[in-house]
Amino acid sequence: MAHVGVHNHKDKELRIHESLDELGTDLADYIAELSETSVKERGVFAVALSGGSLIGLLGKLCEAPYNKTVDWTKWYILWADERVVAKNHADSNYKLAKEGFFSKVPIVPSHVHSINDSVSAEEAANEYEFVIRQLVKSRVISVSDTSDCPKFDLILLGIGPDGHVASLFPNHPVLDEKDEWVTFITDSPKPPPERITFTLPVINSASNVVVVVTGDSKADAAHLAVDDVGPDSPLVPAKLVQPTKGKLVWFLDKPAASKLEGIQFSE
Numbered sequence: 139m140a141h142v143g144v145h146n147h148k149d150k151e152l153r154i155h156e157s158l159d160e161l162g163t164d165l166a167d168y169i170a171e172l173s174e175t176s177v178k179e180r181g182v183f184a185v186a187l188s189g190g191s192l193i194g195l196l197g198k199l200c201e202a203p204y205n206k207t208v209d210w211t212k213w214y215i216l217w218a219d220e221r222v223v224a225k226n227h228a229d230s231n232y233k234l235a236k237e238g239f240f241s242k243v244p245i246v247p248s249h250v251h252s253i254n255d256s257v258s259a260e261e262a263a264n265e266y267e268f269v270i271r272q273l274v275k276s277r278v279i280s281v282s283d284t285s286d287c288p289k290f291d292l293i294l295l296g297i298g299p300d301g302h303v304a305s306l307f308p309n310h311p312v313l314d315e316k317d318e319w320v321t322f323i324t325d326s327p328k329p330p331p332e333r334i335t336f337t338l339p340v341i342n343s344a345s346n347v348v349v350v351v352t353g354d355s356k357a358d359a360a361h362l363a364v365d366d367v368g369p370d371s372p373l374v375p376a377k378l379v380q381p382t383k384g385k386l387v388w389f390l391d392k393p394a395a396s397k398l399e400g401i402q403f404s405e
């Protein structure tokens with residue numbers, strides 16, 4: 139019984155792929171469809187990116203047919219989390235996404251909203267929240283009808299081997315932040331230590347959340363986040379990603395999915 143394919147798993151859809159190549163194609167297809175629907179319904183597509191390996195997996199979106207068929211001029215790009223370093227620093231998520239993704243497609247430069255990289259983490263988080271408030275006011279970003287949070291059309295997340303998403307790390311007090319849209323940390327266990335991050339209420343208010351998980355180093359985290367593991371197992375932040383009304387889809391490769399319960403692979 140091969141379980142590579144699409145699985146409906148309680149509140150989420152799991153899309154398990156044979157290879158990174160297939161995963162990249164399915165991800166590009168999925169995002170292109172979301173973009174088309176959002177542009178039809180709202181005239182814009184507001185996306186929040188994370189850092190890490192998921193940016194490399196967006197490569198197919200920059201190729202044919204998507205480079206021509208996606209209405210890039212309607213895209214707005216923000217970050218669900220960012221490292222507080224200069225934009226030209228090797229650790230910058232902005233730099234990673236620019237070089238690996240949005241410089242290759244005709245995104246309008248004024249539609250790219252990155253953090254102020256010349257202030258403290260706290261100031262950067264406050265300023266970024268203000269930027270988002272302005273975009274909500276001008277209806278570029280929609281607003282949730284169940285909370286006062288912004289409703290992004292799509293939030294793209296990777297996960298770490300410890301189950302972190304965005305810059306929400308296990309056992310960190312920011313997991314409980316309910317009031318702020320954007321907060322900051324100065325003690326990230328994954329370097330660099332200073333980061334800004336969307337809070338869980340913002341992530342869970344999005345219309346669509348995509349979690350991309352690849353490689354066997356993420357298999358335990360995926361198992362803890364997806365399966366019913368009971369209260370004695372560590373609570374991984376990825377498990378707290380549960381959009382209130384939006385759609386949640388996990389894209390996994392076989393190694394990342396290898397410890398999920400009830401998923402067996404035949405060769």
Ligand SMILES: O=C(O)[C@H](O)[C@@H](O)[C@H](O)[C@H](O)COP(=O)(O)O
Pocket residue numbers: 188189190191192219220221231295296297298299302303304305328
């Ligand atoms: O800036 C960051 O560090 C992130 O946004 C972080 O949440 C990342 O997405 C995961 O750590 C996965 O990263 P990898 O896919 O590279 O392991």
